[in-house]
Amino acid sequence: MKLDSMYQEVILDHYKNPHGRGLREGDAEVHHVNPTCGDEITLRVRYEGHTVADVSYEGQGCSISQASASVLNELLVGKPLERAEQIQGTFLELMQSRGQLEPDDAMEDVLEDAVAFAGVSKYPARVKCALLSWMAWKDATAQALGEGAAKEKTG
């Protein structure tokens, strides 16, 4: 059945047993919504130097948006910022591929579980669901490191 290409077992697992869900202390918090469908996420990032120390989140939405946030947490926490940005960029590229991109080994190495979202990129209406938390993370990171830099200056 074609649906299985979207609802991969990995995605359903993350949806049913999300990683790192719940809001914890952070350096910055953002709230992003998907206005066409009402998916919402509140996401906080905490940095130790330039390492992603934590990504915590709370939200409501479909299985794709919720599983995507869980995968994000699993992939990015503990990574240096540069590596996290590379993963985010690769995920963005995959999701914007309209199903045309067949992930190769190099991409699978970068994306790990997130490669399961390849099938979602065939469904234009659902791409925004998959990207919601990743765009929120990017926004929160910009805010957190912007403020951090300001602190360093005043300190």
Place this chain on the structure above:
Amino acid sequence: MTSARRAPAGQLDAEAIRKDFPILDRTIHDDTRLVYLDNAATSQKPRQVLDALSGYYERSNANVHRGVHVLAEEATALYEGARDKVAEFVNAPSRDEVVFTKNASESLNLVANMLGWAEEPYRVERDSEIVITEMEHHSNIVPWQLLAERTGAKLKWFGLTDDGRLDLSRIDEIITEKTKVVSFVQVSNILGTANPVEPIVRRAQDVGALVVVDASQAAPHMPLDVQALQADFVAFTGHKMCGPTGIGVLWGRKGLLDDLPPFLGGGEMIETVSMHSSTYAPAPHKFEAGTPPIAQAVGLGAAVDYLSAIGMDAIAAHEHAITEYAVRRLAEVPDLRIIGPTTAEERGATISFTLGDIHPHDVGQVLDEQGIAVRVGHHCARPVCLRYGIPATTRASFYLYSSMADVDALVDGLEHVRNFFG
């Protein structure tokens, strides 16, 4: 009127009607029958409307009201003929009370802007009050919010009861001597609720307020009589009633349309123009600046003919029967909660629901795989979702070509959804 499509005893023959709609024959996802249950978003179009559109472009296309050649005269006659048909369809006292717009949103924005620029006694200003309801489509909320922001007027609204009805218990406190306009939906696009028009109109008339009715979800599904409604303005759109997109209607009382100022300026809406000032054409042309949606009006005229031949009473009865069956069958689905009235009384054939913790997006996706088209989300009525503490709903909406088999397909489909995410 008689029609082959009207079965005995006022019942309509949905199977015969389906044959008029070419799109209902198509299959999706490798030979799956299309079950189209997104009629509250837009209806499908019968062959008769498609033929009117292509026939207009193939034989009579020209701009209206400005040429002396044959095509211009034919196009004008067809465009104005559509106005006659719509006027008759809503029982308007005069054809000049029918203003063509782009859609219901534009109709409602037009009224809000007329009242913002009007002279006394209609002018909405700082100490005025505007009344709407919590179950409005965004198109009947945002234009009034804009008007309130720009004039300093106060926006008030009727809340909702737990069973999806308007709470009119405080009607005398909500509609007051300060109220200039009351604008409300006749049938909700998310809850399906059919609202009681009469007590609201009576109270509004007592305080001298104008009444605007958003009939977008009523005009396609039941007889619409603007004289019986006793409203001052009635807005609806063509594409939800078998017509094309790009054509909407604002019906308004003639005296009001004569008194109120135009909103958009341009060609078509003027009498004379100099570099210093202009005078305006009489209604309805005063409110139709620029080249109008001509083919779309012609298509709406054909849609109105099509619906009238079948009979709006018969369509309403058919949809009522489907609704009775649908609420009964949906009640059998475990964890399903209808958002809105749970019986078929005083409601339209639009049914919103939640299914346990499964997000509507996921419900809609798995239904789509089975050929069933529903709408998911907040349906441009986000305050309703907030009121009932839910992020979104799945909405199934039926029309004249819907059948009991469509309801069965939906119920079976939902069972599949539950198994998939269970």
